[in-house]
Amino acid sequence: MSVNIKFEPEGRSGIIAEGTYLWDAAKRLGIYLPAECEGRGECDTCAVIIKEGATLLSSLTEAERERLSPERLAAGERLACQTKVEHSGDLVLQPVPVTERAETSEEALKGFRKEFREMSLDKKLATLVELEAVAMMQTLNAVFGLPFTMGEKVLNFMAGRGRDLNRREREARRPAEHRAATAEAAGAEETHEP
Numbered sequence: 001m002s003v004n005i006k007f008e009p010e011g012r013s014g015i016i017a018e019g020t021y022l023w024d025a026a027k028r029l030g031i032y033l034p035a036e037c038e039g040r041g042e043c044d045t046c047a048v049i050i051k052e053g054a055t056l057l058s059s060l061t062e063a064e065r066e067r068l069s070p071e072r073l074a075a076g077e078r079l080a081c082q083t084k085v086e087h088s089g090d091l092v093l094q095p096v097p098v099t100e101r102a103e104t105s106e107e108a109l110k111g112f113r114k115e116f117r118e119m120s121l122d123k124k125l126a127t128l129v130e131l132e133a134v135a136m137m138q139t140l141n142a143v144f145g146l147p148f149t150m151g152e153k154v155l156n157f158m159a160g161r162g163r164d165l166n167r168r169e170r171e172a173r174r175p176a177e178h179r180a181a182t183a184e185a186a187g188a189e190e191t192h193e194p
């Protein structure tokens with residue numbers, strides 16, 4: 001049994017298997033969903049709005065209840081890394097715009113770069129003076145894109161790393177509510193891409 005899934009506003013669509021997490025489905029369809037906490041249910045950067053097919057999805061996890069306000073839940077929001085498709089049918093969803101969720105470190109850094117570039121020289125200097133020596137070096141690396149290894153490491157760290165995590169690590173982060181079911185249905189693991 002399969003699920004027809006469509007992401008708005010791009011309209012990108014495809015077929016996924018039951019048992020697939022929304023975050024994985026998005027990735028397969030080339031939709032970028034940030035994952036600041038690497039799928040641990042500790043942020044809201046992967047939030048999506050379910051437009052159609054809410055009943056096809058797994059129940060709300062504790063993490064979703066903690067991270068999403070009652071208003072957001074009422075508006076149909078779910079955390080893509082916490083939500084599994086459990087029934088076949090048609091699903092339509094949309095990523096929550098960055099203006100309505102927390103910024104990722106990468107987005108915040110991008111915003112800071114732009115802000116910094118637009119500052120007057122005095123303001124730039126004043127901003128830099130406020131920073132501690134190490135932080136200043138890291139910031140300069142980031143702002144000016146200098147190829148310092150340290151700067152790159154920091155950037156990678158801040159940019160939401162974890163995209164190369166293997167399947168076992170990803171599984172370990174799945175909602176506690178889903179882990180027992182996953183173990184019982186080992187065969188269904190095939191449907192879940194790292």
Ligand code: FES
Binds near residue numbers: 037044045082
């Ligand atoms: S990536 Fe942080 S809650 Fe989904």
